[in-house]
Amino acid sequence: MIYRWKNIVKNSVPLLTICIVIEIMAGQILQGNQKQLLILPILLVSIPVINGVGGNIGSILGARLASGLHVGYIEYSIRDKNMHKNLAVILLIGTVAYAILAVLIYYISYLRDIEMDINILNFISIVLGSGVLLIITTSIVSVITAFLSFKKGLDPDDMVAPVVTTIGDTMGIIFLFLLIEVVGI
Amino acid sequence: MYVKEMVIQSLPLLIICGLGEIIAGSTLSGMTRMLEDIPGLIVVIPAIIALRGNISTAFASRLGSAYHLGIIDSDNMWNEELKQNIIGSLTLSLIMSIIIGTLAYISSIPLGVSPDPIKIVMIVVLAGIISGIILTLMTIIIVFLVFKKGYDPDNITGPALATFGDIITMLCILGAAIFVEVIL
Numbered sequence: 001m002i003y004r005w006k007n008i009v010k011n012s013v014p015l016l017t018i019c020i021v022i023e024i025m026a027g028q029i030l031q032g033n034q035k036q037l038l039i040l041p042i043l044l045v046s047i048p049v050i051n052g053v054g055g056n057i058g059s060i061l062g063a064r065l066a067s068g069l070h071v072g073y074i075e076y077s078i079r080d081k082n083m084h085k086n087l088a089v090i091l092l093i094g095t096v097a098y099a100i101l102a103v104l105i106y107y108i109s110y111l112r113d114i115e116m117d118i119n120i121l122n123f124i125s126i127v128l129g130s131g132v133l134l135i136i137t138t139s140i141v142s143v144i145t146a147f148l149s150f151k152k153g154l155d156p157d158d159m160v161a162p163v164v165t166t167i168g169d170t171m172g173i174i175f176l177f178l179l180i181e182v183v184g185i
Numbered sequence: 186m187y188v189k190e191m192v193i194q195s196l197p198l199l200i201i202c203g204l205g206e207i208i209a210g211s212t213l214s215g216m217t218r219m220l221e222d223i224p225g226l227i228v229v230i231p232a233i234i235a236l237r238g239n240i241s242t243a244f245a246s247r248l249g250s251a252y253h254l255g256i257i258d259s260d261n262m263w264n265e266e267l268k269q270n271i272i273g274s275l276t277l278s279l280i281m282s283i284i285i286g287t288l289a290y291i292s293s294i295p296l297g298v299s300p301d302p303i304k305i306v307m308i309v310v311l312a313g314i315i316s317g318i319i320l321t322l323m324t325i326i327i328v329f330l331v332f333k334k335g336y337d338p339d340n341i342t343g344p345a346l347a348t349f350g351d352i353i354t355m356l357c358i359l360g361a362a363i364f365v366e367v368i369l
Contacts, residue, residue: 001265002266008270013277019235019236024289027229031296038220044214049203052203090191097200104207108211158246169231169235
């Protein structure tokens with residue numbers, strides 16, 4: 001038998017605990033800004049979307065880099081042309097996805113008749129702005145995690161997703177409130 | 186030219202996942218009253234959702250490896266290896282849920298918010314365990330179907346679990362919060 005439940009638990013608890021401590025920090029930022037969120041529930045609709053896409057972009061890039069490093073068409077170098085190309089394309093795809101989803105969130109919330117005392121252009125600027133800042137962050141984290149774990153002999157496939165989603169969740173919420181401050185509601 | 190291929194394969198998937206997240210977010214936006222009434226509830230939400238994602242994707246990826254190693258397949262699915270994996274995932278859900286509730290309570294005190302510790306821990310444990318059971322079953326069914334078709338589970342289970350997982354977990358948090366508010 002390969003799997004024993006005690007080993008699964010023992011091996012997972014340390015990394016999961018680190019992830020949870022960081023996620024609780026994200027939760028405390030939400031709690032601190034709860035008034036603003038309750039006044040404008042459309043922001044609550046947007047949070048999982050911003051964080052979800054950010055995590056996906058980082059994970060897709062990480063999986064691509066991991067395959068490239070394993071197979072050998074991406075070199076372990078910060079100057080690697082193929083890595084730069086992957087980075088540029090994934091950032092472009094993420095930006096387009098955020099633009100489409102921002103419009104969808106706005107109109108779905110409009111149809112659901114939830115409180116939304118916010119101009120559509122301001123709303124799109126907030127979602128797109130925090131989204132683009134987030135995918136730049138998750139992409140950089142993804143490249144660093146993939147390269148470092150590859151160098152240390154760990155499988156990047158195991159490392160990138162948890163690291164990217166955890167850092168992404170916290171940074172996504174910080175960028176959202178930053179953009180609310182900058183754009184205004 | 187892999188640029189075109191990346192756009193064609195990834196963009197639709199991102200939009201579909203985004204639509205799933207809009208459903209999860211809409212559930213959250215429907216909970217405004219409860220978020221006001223239960224201080225500390227909003228603190229645990231990102232942690233439960235992330236925990237669920239991490240445990241179930243790891244579970245699915247172990248099943249994927251077990252498949253590649255020839256330990257399980259669609260004809261020989263319900264064996265001791267799978268049972269050990271199920272017990273491991275559910276035990277992790279229970280332990281980590283208790284840690285989330287406790288950490289959320291402790292970290293709230295210096296910030297001037299005082300949640301009811303019993304309420305918060307109960308909500309996290311209930312939501313963690315129930316979403317854990319549902320997602321474990323769902324993972325097994327998805328992996329079984331993927332085996333049957335002869336696809337590689339590694340390509341499919343991740344995005345599928347990410348999209349459904351967040352919606353199911355958010356609904357479980359809502360259900361657990363309502364239940365705890367009623368009985369306490």
